[in-house]
Amino acid sequence: MSQSDTILAMYEAMHSSLGPSHWWPGETPFEIAVGAILTQNTNWQNVKKAIANLKAHDLLDARAMHDLPLTELAELIRPAGYYNVKARRIANFLNFLKEEADYDLKSLKSEPLYELRPKVLGVNGLGPETADSILLYALDFPTFVVDAYTARLMDRHGLSYEGIDYYELQAIFMDALPEDVALYNEYHALIVRVGKDWCKKKAGLCDTCPLKPFLE
DNA sequence: TTCCGGGTAA
DNA sequence: TTACCAGGAA
Structure with a gap:
């Protein structure tokens, strides 16, 4: 599977298992x-x-x-x-x-x-x-948000490396994904949810993680 | 590299 | 009681 197919498939796996995130919380x-x-x-x-x-x-x-x-x-x-x-x-x-x-x-x-x-x-x-x-x-601009969760998750899946630059990591997603605000919105939200609940800082709970099929 | 910091789960 | 959190600046 190509790198961008993997990134798309990871989205589908998280979304089908976790459902929509309804981000960002806030009325205005x-x-x-x-x-x-x-x-x-x-x-x-x-x-x-x-x-x-x-x-x-x-x-x-x-x-x-x-x-x-x-x-x-x-x-x-x-x-x-x-x-x-x-x-x-x-x-x-x-x-x-x-x-x-x-x-x-x-x-x-x-x-x-x-x-x-x-x-x-x-x-x-x-x-x-x-x-x-x-x-x-x-503002609904098509720019992909990456963070520490994203870096850790991608590193652990062999799709990135420790200490990767913000823009380099962002480019991995923006090169792989169609330019779609709703997709960018939901993808980052799903990464944060997985980062908090499974891909934790110390020990990842990989056995029950929605992204387990994507481990090497 | 260090500083900024209250709140909460473990 | 510690560890960590939807980071960024100096």
């Missing part, structure tokens, strides 16, 4: 973008608490959030951890949103991906994974 593109920053190296359960705090204060709105002093924002997102750095990163993102889109995140959809992506990456605190998460899950 802005909520998704904020969630993408909050979940950097952080358990989603903790992010949910931070988002609940923001919602309770009617702050899941770009203008309202931008009017809030940084220290108060930090306090509200405290459950998500790294709350001081993340408050600064969200503020950086809000500055960007104001300048580039007059606080209207969705308006950025009119811009081509190849022009928008470098601008998003120019925001201090938004690295490749966070940028791609916002572009794919909040």
Whole structure:
């Protein structure tokens, strides 16, 4: 089987065994973008608490959030951890949103991906994974999100190697898959689910893993 | 390489 | 009590 056939087959295996993931959780593109920053190296359960705090204060709105002093924002997102750095990163993102889109995140959809992506990456605190998460899950751009789960899973299946670069790993998927936002969306979600529940950091639970047939 | 960090499962 | 988490910057 070719590399891209394998990657397509892995998707089918995960999807048929786990079902749809309904990603990204979040009611609006802005909520998704904020969630993408909050979940950097952080358990989603903790992010949910931070988002609940923001919602309770009617702050899941770009203008309202931008009017809030940084220290108060930090306090509200405290459950998500790294709350001081993340408050600064969200503020950086809000500055960007104001300048580039007059606080209207969705308006950025009119811009081509190849022009928008470098601008998003120019925001201090938004690295490749966070940028791609916002572009794919909040704005429906066809850019594939990879992460530590993806790297580990692919390495363990002999389809990658330890320490692979973000863009190289991303290219493996984008070269193998048709350009399809819904597919990119679901594939990354399935990888995260498999990464959390089977392809764990220490010892993988390969015996019961949906991807067991793909081990060498 | 180190720092940022609260929350929870094991 | 430790280990780890939908990372990124300095």
